[in-house]
């Protein structure tokens with residue numbers, strides 16, 4: 001089964017542009033061009049994977065060769081079937097996550113952005129603050145001696161407010177699905193105002 005790529009709909013492209021404008025000013029100032037694509041399999045089902053696991057979206061730096069051919073400096077590929085199930089707030093959070101992966105390479109001496117041979121900004125992929133590879137079986141078998149339990153404990157102690165506020169408030173799941181109330185700033189109305197800006 002092959003993966004079918006398409007240029008992302010305006011809704012997603014504009015959402016990325018708005019998020020860059022709000023939260024990623026250095027990327028905006030450096031003129032970083034982000035291509036936004038969607039992917040699904042031939043039957044319109046989810047197919048995007050990262051390190052073998054299903055992913056909602058992935059971020060990648062575009063090679064200098066492909067930049068020369070007219071591509072952007074980096075790209076976000078969205079798993080279309082998964083994306084369409086998300087609420088507006090979750091779409092914003094997902095795309096902001098992917099944009100946050102793009103890190104400008106900066107010259108230590110001058111503080112300026114490093115450029116490639118064609119004058120395009122050089123980028124790296126910013127790593128996650130937390131990356132977990134856990135086996136429940138190992139956590140159960142070895143308890144506090146396992147990396148699983150140690151990392152979980154560290155996260156609970158150090159990131160209680162950031163990561164567990166929803167659960168601790170008795171609200172079992174953060175609102176992820178389409179139709180969930182829009183609790184954050186990028187409501188459809190905010191996106192409409194962005195269109196009006198242009």
Ligand SMILES: [Zn+2]
Pocket residue numbers: 097098101128
């Ligand atoms: Zn990520």
